[in-house]
Amino acid sequence: MKRDLISIEDLSLRKILEFLDLARRIEGMPLAERAHLLDGRLLGVLFFEPSTRTRLSFEAAMLRLGGRTIGFSEVASTSVAKGESLSDTIRTVEQYCDAIVIRHPREGAARLAAEVSRLPVINAGDGANQHPTQTLLDLYTLQHLFGRIDGLRIALVGDLKYSRTVHSLVHALAKFSGIEFVLVSPESLRLPEYVKAVPEGRLQARETTDLNEAIATCDAIYMTRIQRERFPDPLEYEKVKDSYLLDRAALRRAKPHLKVLHPLPRVNEIAPDVDATPHAAYFPQVGYGLIMRQAILASLLGGMS
Amino acid sequence: MSPEEKVLLIPKIENGFVIDHIPAGAGGRLLHLMQRHREFDNVLITLGQHYSSRRLGRKDLLKIQANELPSRFLQHLALLMPGVTVKRIRDFKVAEKVVMETPDLVHEILRCPNPNCITNHERGMGTTFHLVERETKTFRCNHCERHFTQTALTATLNI
Ligand SMILES: [Zn+2]
Numbered sequence: 001m002k003r004d005l006i007s008i009e010d011l012s013l014r015k016i017l018e019f020l021d022l023a024r025r026i027e028g029m030p031l032a033e034r035a036h037l038l039d040g041r042l043l044g045v046l047f048f049e050p051s052t053r054t055r056l057s058f059e060a061a062m063l064r065l066g067g068r069t070i071g072f073s074e075v076a077s078t079s080v081a082k083g084e085s086l087s088d089t090i091r092t093v094e095q096y097c098d099a100i101v102i103r104h105p106r107e108g109a110a111r112l113a114a115e116v117s118r119l120p121v122i123n124a125g126d127g128a129n130q131h132p133t134q135t136l137l138d139l140y141t142l143q144h145l146f147g148r149i150d151g152l153r154i155a156l157v158g159d160l161k162y163s164r165t166v167h168s169l170v171h172a173l174a175k176f177s178g179i180e181f182v183l184v185s186p187e188s189l190r191l192p193e194y195v196k197a198v199p200e201g202r203l204q205a206r207e208t209t210d211l212n213e214a215i216a217t218c219d220a221i222y223m224t225r226i227q228r229e230r231f232p233d234p235l236e237y238e239k240v241k242d243s244y245l246l247d248r249a250a251l252r253r254a255k256p257h258l259k260v261l262h263p264l265p266r267v268n269e270i271a272p273d274v275d276a277t278p279h280a281a282y283f284p285q286v287g288y289g290l291i292m293r294q295a296i297l298a299s300l301l302g303g304m305s
Numbered sequence: 306m307s308p309e310e311k312v313l314l315i316p317k318i319e320n321g322f323v324i325d326h327i328p329a330g331a332g333g334r335l336l337h338l339m340q341r342h343r344e345f346d347n348v349l350i351t352l353g354q355h356y357s358s359r360r361l362g363r364k365d366l367l368k369i370q371a372n373e374l375p376s377r378f379l380q381h382l383a384l385l386m387p388g389v390t391v392k393r394i395r396d397f398k399v400a401e402k403v404v405m406e407t408p409d410l411v412h413e414i415l416r417c418p419n420p421n422c423i424t425n426h427e428r429g430m431g432t433t434f435h436l437v438e439r440e441t442k443t444f445r446c447n448h449c450e451r452h453f454t455q456t457a458l459t460a461t462l463n464i
Contacts, residue, residue, distance in 0.1 A: 007450060085428050108423035108448025112430070127421050129450055194452060 003300050004114040004121045008132045008168045013175040016139065022304060023140050023288075023295035037298050038067035044097040045071030046089070047124070048080065048104040053264065054124050054134075057286070058101050061293035067301075070097060087116045094119045099301050102126075120300035128164055133296060134263060135168040137289035142220060144288055145259045145281055151178040155214035158184075158224035158244050158269060160191040165263045166224055167195045174198040181205035182214045186240040189230065211244055216253045221246070223262045223269050223282075247271035251279055261285055316351060318394055321370040324382070325390040329355055332365025335386065338462070339367075344375045383408045384415075385459050387442075407455065409436045411444065416461040422449035434458065 011019075026034060043062045047055050050073055059069050075081050080089055086104070090113045093100065102113050103124040110123030110130070125131040142149050154173065160166050160183055170191070173179045183191050183205050196203050208214065214221060226244055231237035246260065246269060262270060262282040274280050298304040327335060332352050339345045349370040358364040374391070382389065383405040393401040413431040417424045424432045424446070433447040442455035 009450065086423065087427065087430075104423075105421075106423040106426055107419060107421050107450070108446070111448045112423050112427060126423075127449070 002118065002120050004123075005132050005296060005300065006110050006114055006121065006123045007130045008135045008172050009130075011132070011172075016136070016172060016175065019136050019292070019295055019299065020140055020143055022299055023292045024143075025304070026295050026298060027291050034294075035064065036066045037294075037304065038062065038065040038301055041067040041099075041301055042097040043067055043069045043071075043297065043301075044093045044100045044119075045069050046093060046100060046102045047071065047073045048075050048086075048102070048109070050074050051103055051125060054103065057289055057293055058122075058124060058297075061290050061297055064290070065294055065297060067297070071101075086112060090117050099297070122296060122300065128162070130168060131164055132168065133289075133293055134165055135172045136296065137285070137292040138165075138169050138222070138261065138263070139172060140292045141261060141281065141285045141288045144284075146219060146257075149173070149176045149179070152219045153180040153182065153217060155182040155184055155211075155218040155221045156191070156224070157211060157214065157221060157246075159189045159226050159230060160185040160224075161189040162227075162230060163224045166191070166222070169222065170195055170203070171198055174200045174203060179204065182218055183207045184211050184214050184244070185209065186226070186243070188236070189226065209243070211246070212250065212253065215246075215250055215258070216255075218258060219255070220281075221258065221260050223260060223266070225267055225269055245269055245271065246274060248273040248277060251277060254279060316368070317397055318351075318368050318370055319397055320372070321368065321394050322374055323392040323394060323399075324367040324369070325364070325392060326358065326361060327365040327367065327386060327389050328361060329363035329365055331386065332367060335365075335367060335382070338381055338385065339369075339378065342375055342378045344378070345369075345371070377414055379405075380408060380411060380414050381462070384411060384455060385462070407436060407439060407442050410434070411458070415458050417446050417449060417451075418453055418457050418461055419446065419449045419451050422446060422451070424448050 045055060045058055055073055062069050072078050086109060094117045099120045100113060100117060101122045101124050102110050104126050107127035107129040110121060110126045114121040123130055123132055139149060146152060156166050181203055186209060190207060223246060226241060228237050258279050259281040260279050264282060332354055336352050351368040353366045355363050356366060387405055387407045389405050391403050391405060392399045411434045415432055415434060417432050424430050434444040437443050437445045437452065443452050444458055445452050
């Protein structure tokens with residue numbers, strides 16, 4: 001049976017650990033060998049909305065494994081713009097390639113693509129719903145930085161109400177043992193109750209509006225951007241925006257091993273003076289993301305088991 | 306003769322179905338739903354309202370002179386009015402009796418309330434909802450993965 005990667009909700013802890021293990025093996029593999037894992041394979045990269053960062057990561061991952069890619073990065077010049085259904089686009093493109101990566105502004109689009117296609121389908125973001133490769137690369141980054149995920153104390157900071165990245169990460173981390181969450185957000189952007197109600201039971205979580213408290217006690221801080229559009233009252237935004245700004249001065253109270261992660265792009269929530277500190281892990285995170293996407297491609301395209 | 310049996314006798318049907326234990330006042334809504342199922346176009350249906358019931362105090366009931374009830378209708382019924390009883394009548398007697406329960410799976414009959422769900426944009430595409438919590442009657446859309454209460458889901462039926 002073909003395998004897809006559509007939603008982090010579909011993955012058991014065992015499956016997640018398999019991806020982490022595969023990523024580690026790929027990272028340890030001699031370059032000469034790694035560069036031919038997917039020789040002769042073709043990946044369809046279908047971006048129905050622009051997301052340059054994610055697209056480049058998938059394309060680099062495929063090319064560096066010896067495979068090739070075709071696709072589009074927005075729909076303006078495609079048959080989709082003429083009103084073609086998603087099913088028809090998928091059934092056409094699948095005649096050309098060996099697997100499909102899809103990014104789409106509508107929730108559930110990747111699931112539909114997986115249903116109509118005989119090829120493995122990877123979800124690179126479906127509206128506000130899922131972005132499972134981001135979650136897997138976040139986990140791989142944590143694993144890499146700390147040698148483990150179990151037992152970490154992790155702060156999630158910023159817009160915890162609407163951030164798809166945060167919701168998926170919470171659900172994935174809840175599958176590990178002994179994770180202590182510190183949820184740092186303005187009152188109006190707190191993590192919704194339905195996200196806290198994970199299948200594993202209640203989260204071990206502390207909620208606060210104070211970023212400094214998290215800095216002093218956590219192993220990792222996962223920053224997200226607070227978007228102005230989320231606030232009905234612009235004054236309200238002005239009041240909170242600077243409370244979630246991380247700079248070098250604020251990090252003086254951090255544990256020496258504290259690492260700062262961010263899904264990027266950052267705007268002003270992490271000051272540039274943090275970049276040169278040993279705490280900054282957001283650019284290495286991009287590199288681990290490349291490895292994780294290679295692992296996902298190798299796994300789904302059968303280059304490695 | 307028990308009060309329950311008396312109720313079933315007026316007007317007696319020889320073969321067909323009785324939908325019983327409908328909350329009082331909801332029978333009209335159910336009749337309205339049935340009018341949206343073409344299979345009932347030429348079927349004799351009698352609505353009884355405000356019968357006394359030991360269980361509900363007052364109840365409505367519907368008598369339907371048809372050989373079968375369409376499965377789409379039964380799905381709608383289970384979703385809208387869990388707790389009602391469907392009785393199959395043969396030779397004036399109750400031959401079979403089923404209490405409708407909130408279904409575990411609702412396939413193809415509802416629209417997803419999330420306007421950005423792909424099911425609302427892809428031509429000819431159906432929906433699937435899974436019951437994720439029976440107590441609160443919460444369902445999850447198979448595609449957009451959002452959770453909806455039974456009330457939010459049936460609101461899209463527009464009856
Ligand atoms: Zn939906």
